[in-house]
Amino acid sequence: MKSPSSPHEEERLGLGLVLTALQLLVYASFVAACSFNDAFITGLKASNGVPYSFLFGLVVIATGAVLTTVYVAVTNRSEEPK
């Protein structure tokens, strides 16, 4: 088995690492907010009546789907035969 060496594969690894870091950053920020932010701890609501903790939670869920879509679209397109 050969290690990934083509420019495309290196590029995808870079993209994968960047998106992993983004996902980790968003989720770690959410956990940190739940642990240390008073607005989250007390369940403070936004103007629409939904607490900030819920809204950030939905952002985490959406982020996972969006980042996955970006990665799969870019990587699968680069593998299509020309």
Place this chain on the structure above:
Amino acid sequence: MKNVALILVALASQVAQAQGTAASGSSSTALTLFGIVIFTTLLITWWAARRTASTSDFYAAGGNISGFQNGLAITGDALSAGAFLGLSALVFSSGFDGLFYAIGYTTGLPIVVFLMAGKLRKLGKYTFTDVVCSKLGGNGVRIFSACASLTIVSFYLIAQMVGAGQLVQLLFGIEYSLAILLVGVLMILYVAFGGMLATTWVQIVKAVLMLCVGCAIAIMVLAKFNFSFAALLASAVDLHPKGSSILGTSTMAKDPWSAFSLGLAVMFGTAGLPHVLMRFFTVPDAKAARTSVLWAAIFMNGFYALIFIIGFGALSLVRSDGTFLDAKGELVGGGNTAALHLSRIIGGEVMYGIVAAVAFATILAVVAGLTLSGASAVSHDIYGAIFKRRAATEREEFRIVRIATVVLGMFAVALGIAFKGQNVAYMISLAFSIACSSTFPVLLLAIYWKKLTAFGAVLGGGAGIVGSLALTILGPSVWVKVLGNPAPVVPLDPPALVTVPLAFVLCIVGSYMTSTTRAPEGLLSSAKG
């Protein structure tokens, strides 16, 4: 097959007898749909058995599952009954705490696709052990990987079987041991005869049902509140004894280290679960593997977002209705019944029957995936590759995997009965901790770090397993809740925050201590057809 039919007829007659004397709240609609689920899944198994003729068919459905189908199957595999009934029950009792878990579970699959899915499909054949062994030589790492798989699968399977016994007993009025036996026999039939093809389609059917039911419940709940989620939350706050604190995150604030540790376990644990990783070998190529994660992420994340509505809907409507609460304000039938009672309130007996049948299908789909994964570790990784020194014929490996399926199924039934009435909630957490502390670091480093050696992998992965087990036993989940001690020796729960770095560090240290050993080309397959 005749013997199997006789066993099923005998079991069905005992189930029917049990129904006659059951005092549970089972309805005729629920029982009819229960029968339809069993009949449909057995029909799928019969269809799949006619198309399963080789080890490739058995382990990986011949690699002919499409990306979309595999996405649905991953959804079916990952959304256990605990994800639906357990999380909605946690929201019912504690509010946002349940959503914290639901949100965490959505972060795992993206990591799988960013770092692994395509590589797994390119490097492996039937199991993740193939991928590790494609980079590292020697039987030691193969035995380690197979044992890690079996450990994770065993804990996951015991938790599912105990939950299955309790749930089937409650839903359909069947005695606990009989319920376990019924689930055990069905999962053995699916896997032993239909292999990956039957398991995949059982998971697809279940995923579609679960997504449809989840959407229907969420819409019906919101309709009660003029489609205002804020109004639903306001109603929940008014009805819960803890008031507005159910919207807050005080549980996480009390123990931030455990909150981060849980986050780490659910995020990276998914990338180490053997039954999820095995799904990437069922598609034709790496492109389809990635596409399958995309669909799974969309379906799963969508379902977990619905838990926001279903959980708080249960909290509000079941508490305001009051019919399904006992004198202490607890749920009638046990903690995991919030979504079931909710379905009865908003949709009557028909909706209750549908949700009960979907919950049963969920159990069957998840245990089938786990059993297949465990049996593959025994037959493909241990027997085929080691005891037969990679000379097992396809026919022989086929026979062994069926025997392994039956033995694993019997083992699961026995442990399911042995753990009756015991608190096994920690076992899922333990499975995730072991996965993110053993299989995940070993797999990730094997794929990307050229200096990883077999010794390093076994040292780091082994430390991850031992550390997870020891710290979980000494932690709140076992030391306090199971063994009854007043305070935990190790307060961190789960221990991933310690065990994941430990595993990575020891993998690296162990690798630098030994020279690199690469596997010769062509040793991926154990079977010589």
